[in-house]
Amino acid sequence: MPGKTPTQVDGHLLALSHLDKLLWPGFTKGEALHYLAMIAPVLLPHTAGRPASFVRFPEGIDGPRFYAKNPPPGLPEWVGTAPVPSKEGPKRNVVVETLGDLVALGNLYALEIHVPQWTTTGGPERHDRLVIDLDPGPGAGMAECCAVALLTRERLADDGLTAWVKTSGSKGLHLYAPIAGATGEAVLGYAKRVAQRLERDHPDLVVHKMLKALRTGRVLVDWSQNSTSKTTAAPYTLRAVDPVSVSAPISWDDVEAGLAGSELAFTPDEVLHRVERHGDLLAGLLDPRAAHALP
Structure with missing residues (x-):
């Protein structure tokens, strides 16, 4: 796969792409994914069970950025989601609970993760x-x-x-x-x-x-x-x-x-x-x- 690196993560095969792309001055996408893999044991307990939203910046921090609550385009089907109430009816949000979830999202440039002060178990009113x-x-x-x-x-x-x-x-x-x-x-x-x-x-x-x-x-x-x-x-x-x-x-x-x-x-x-x-x-x-x- 030109420009892609097949990698096993949590038992899933991910085609990691453009690892040498500079997303920050002096800091590449590959370095970002390495950080996510290393920090996962302490990060994931704070995102588990919480519907996540993301800031995506595929061209780096000087390019366009997108704030999204919906799952990013191209997200593997095995990444977990949960229904979240909205004015238009329930919508599915990603719930970041595994190393595979974290790396798959990072591979799609969803590198800044935000979560609410409630969980899918308790619901938005608890x-x-x-x-x-x-x-x-x-x-x-x-x-x-x-x-x-x-x-x-x-x-x-x-x-x-x-x-x-x-x-x-x-x-x-x-x-x-x-x-x-x-x-x-x-x-x-x-x-x-x-x-x-x-x-x-x-x-x-x-x-x-x-x-x-x-x-x-x-x-x-x-x-x-x-x-x-x-x-x-x-x-x-x-x-x-x-x-x-x-x-x-x-x-x-x-x-x-x-x-x-x-x-x-x-x-x-x-x-x-x-x-x-x-x-x-x-x-x-x-x-x-x-x-x-x-x-």
Whole structure:
């Protein structure tokens, strides 16, 4: 097969194509697939059971990109899907649960994976995670995000919720707290109240409204990511940004270091080394015993 490399993955034969194509400056499609294969043991538990959507960029990050919830064209039939409600009726979304799923999607340039805060088992009206997206405005940066992350962690802890954190893979941070199943509306309302209280207590640092004009020098505490229809970059996913980056789980010690000016941006190789040293820093998020009811 010209330009294709037949490869056995999880018992399936995949024709991997254009492995030497540069998708990021200095980072090829082949390197991206290698990263996916190596990171799969810690990535897949965070996508399993969740209907995925993707950012596809077949011509690299400088070319056209496509955000898709439908299975990418050419996806092998053996990749798992699940029905997801929509205004037009149930639609099938990919559920990324195996190494084969992950590599097959990557081979079709679906390299940035997003998932919602609910599973196909619980359904869209039973969320099992809360997410807070910290997005720095102009004049703010990672240090400010780290300061708000620590304040948010403290606020959640006051309500009996334990938070874990990862980089967005772009400019900000994502905080997660496992919850005992709640409706999307309840989680959204709670997250908004947390954001409003943080803004009230720290008006020079935090903003909860989406208006860009309000964000200068402050961090948006984006509570809206808890909407049932929205998705967030999955832990360990590659991001379509320059330079190549990963949405990487970090520790609260890392956040403290970021507050002091440490860079919190990680390449795929750096993330693999961190996993080798520390394991999955978000593993606790998957423990059912960590889930608590919303206040």
